[in-house]
Amino acid sequence: MRARLPLLLLLAGTAVLYLWRLGDSGWANAYYSAAAQAGAESWHAWFFGATDPAGGITVDKTPAATWVMGLSARLFGVDAWSVLVPQALMGVASVSLLYATVKRTAGAAAGLVAGAVLALTPVAVLMFRFNNPDALMVLLLVAGAYCTVRATEKASARWLALAGVAVGFAFLAKMLQAFLVLPAFGLVYLAFAPAPVLRKLWHLGAALGAVVVAGGWWVLVVELLPAGSRPYIGGSQENSVLELALGYNGLGRLTGEEIGSVGGGGWGSGGWARLLGDEMGGQIAWLLPTALVLLAAGWWAGRAAERVGLALWGGWLVVTAVVFSFMNGIIHAYYTVALAPAIGALIGIGAVALWRRRQEPVAAAALSGALAVTALQCYLLLLDWSTALAALVLVLGLIAAVGLFLASTVPSAVVVPVAVVAALLGPGAYSVATAATPHSGAIPSAGPAVTNRPGGLVLMGPGGTVNNVGGGGGMGGLLHAPTPGAGLVGLLRDSEGFTWAAAAVGSNNAAGYQLGSGEPVLAVGGFNGTDPAPTLEEFQEMVRSGLIHYFLGGALMPAETGSDASRRIAEWVADTFTATTVDGVDVYDLTAGAQR
Template sequence: AGDGKDFGGTGGMFNTGTAGPLRLFQSQLSGQISWLLPFALLGAAGLLLGLRRKQSLTDKHKESIFWLAWLLPAMGFFSVAGFFHQYYLIMLAPPIAALTGAGWVELFNFNRNLDGWKKWLLPVGLIGTTAFEIYVLLPYKTQIGLGLPIAVGAVGIGVSLILCLPSNTRTSIRSAAAVGGILILLAAPLFWAATPLLYGGNSMLPEAGPQLISSGNSGMPGQMQGRRQNETQDGTQDETQNQPQDQPKTQAAGQSKENVDAKLLAYLTDNNTGEKYLFATTNAGTAEAYIIKTGKAVMAMGGFSGSDPILSVDKLKQMVANKEIKYFLSSSGGPGGGNSEVTAWIIKNGKEVPQAEWGTSIENPVGGMGMNGSSTLYIINP
């Protein structure tokens, strides 16, 4: 699924497609955010119809411009951005939702009032968005079958035809068709949004879609992407490719509670004398496992990935003096993460705890984020 051959797209880093004006409509991203984007854009056009240069802006016009001023720059950014994760697209959700809802009301009023050529905008929007949703759904027929695409297509086409009926058609029928049209457009994105709850997923870099059914939710994003790239165009798995070994379902590498070193945890707990932090470590990928396991505070001195210099030497000195922290667990990247000055200060002023005292009952307990390396525990007393 999502082989990226449509609209010139390729997987790209973190499966975000190829930069270009149609990037949000490529298979890699369309199922993450773009379901209602065609209808939202047409709805925005309908909301701004009749706007004249010298005419005072109404509240409707102002609000429509506000949402467009949010949506269009964000679309432009993600169309050309070189690095981002799929879940960043959530920032497009509010303007798409607002313009879809307000636009539907405006286009429905055009259709109900038989307002000249404008009455055709609602059926055009429904049938166009229906076609786009079928395009998004079909590559996943192996995982979800053809029931949902057929239902979306049948209802979408049916209600659009009803809205094209002659002017003597009862208003109640038009109203029911318009409501049915917008509801069927919500069916597929509702299912997509539910897939992480139904099938699990990567909580570090979340995504949605039926690929979670067959992906096995393997470890890190690169592993999941590699698995997806080994799928054939019809969504089936290419068994000739080497597949990464599956991690436990719904857990990303470095995030599982089983990645906690029991012997290390026991040592740190027994020797805690009231410090706020159980210990400090290189990155959030290591710290979070101990936080989840114990509910206690653990400091990630290098931020999310270990490369962010979030802590100064002076601040660390103050924290040690205030008895907020005394243990520092390092990996091969150094105990200070992205700050070499912090690393040097810890090594100079800290005392290395003999590994025999705290041991390691799992391989590389401080690796997090898939990094490998030896581990060292330092203690600094005030």
């Protein structure tokens, strides 16, 4: 029990950090909360990941994350806690699995360091307290890494197949991003598993088959079903999961040619400095340079088993970081949570390997240099938030760096605690500030709240970047869900006998009205309003058939690519029916007869 006490304390602290005042974020990302609500009411909507119980259109991802939230909402009721707690528990599980994985190659101390770094990475705190699919993807990928390590130890085809299953299900959480770890997993097994090459290639082929089966069964079911038997596939232009996976959520993210995307590209300049810049630095860059230093130094100092871990996590980090740095399509800062487990593992393995050889001048110098890099990086990231904390971290870090350089003469009981505090104080403080800040909308960002401005809560990121995380009208309702007033809620609830109480352009608009009223609301055009679902002709037929009670007007985004069906629908409704204003929203009663 005493041996497990540090791990239990780490997991308990992680749980407190991830669950503390979790309900303050409300619905967080209303887009996925609406899908969870739909899944709690309808198994049909749950299976396909539809955004409304009637199954009009799906979220623009595969639905594994909404499956978990939908089951939680079905069991415990539809509220903020039932939607958000699953992600917090996934975070605790990810820390535990990372510890177990690193421990197998580098020992318990390295596992504890790795788990602590993951738990206190600001973007991890953000995403494990939020309801985007990233939390489930990270958990499954760490599980895949654990299985790969187990497989490599004894050339186990069974464990390698389980790694493939984990990555396949991660695909069902966030599509092709899950596959970025596959090169590292495959090469590590090929290089280090104790078996003939031909046998290892056979095992890898079987594991790849496991990836395809675990990730492809749902895709196959959806592709084989007639379109009329399921919801429209959100994010696609041709009602196809394969198109979504390979296009909008696949190669389009690399090339910038995502048909149906609002904005036509321009998602920031790519390059080696992207992960260290203003937008992403405060999310993930605190210990990123340190991880790279310890990857190289740890390889020099490490034993054979430690090198297996360094190769696995180093490959994970390098491939994912390069893709994130140079992709030209849609990329958001919170994607970098996928780097956090690898950073934590590399720091844990590398630091322990060097510490074991601290009597050697080269190892002592490498440890000292790594901590000095950490102190300088954290100092730069903290300057725009707290100059006092930045100075404290820098001073502590430099003192600890000197102590590590003189590790052969300075007592471990003195230098180790100071070094740990110096390394984790910056990201830890930023993480606590992140947990203390409610987050909502489609593009959350880790960091402290510094002010409130009209339109929502504003966060200040490193470099002075401003991140709007609340409010109603950002980007014409594209990124934030409205909160309907009592009059509008009462109107929507008086829609018995209709398949949809209302329709609104854009998934976030529809989600806000649906969550506020508890009634199904059709998201015309999907997330961006650029999906051809429904077409104008299909919508007109829905109105004639009495399926939709109201149409709720609002700001529209220009459709630079993709379908303009939602714009045509909104214009037809405005030309055909008379609007009344309820709680500031234009409401068209689609059963009240034509205006002209």
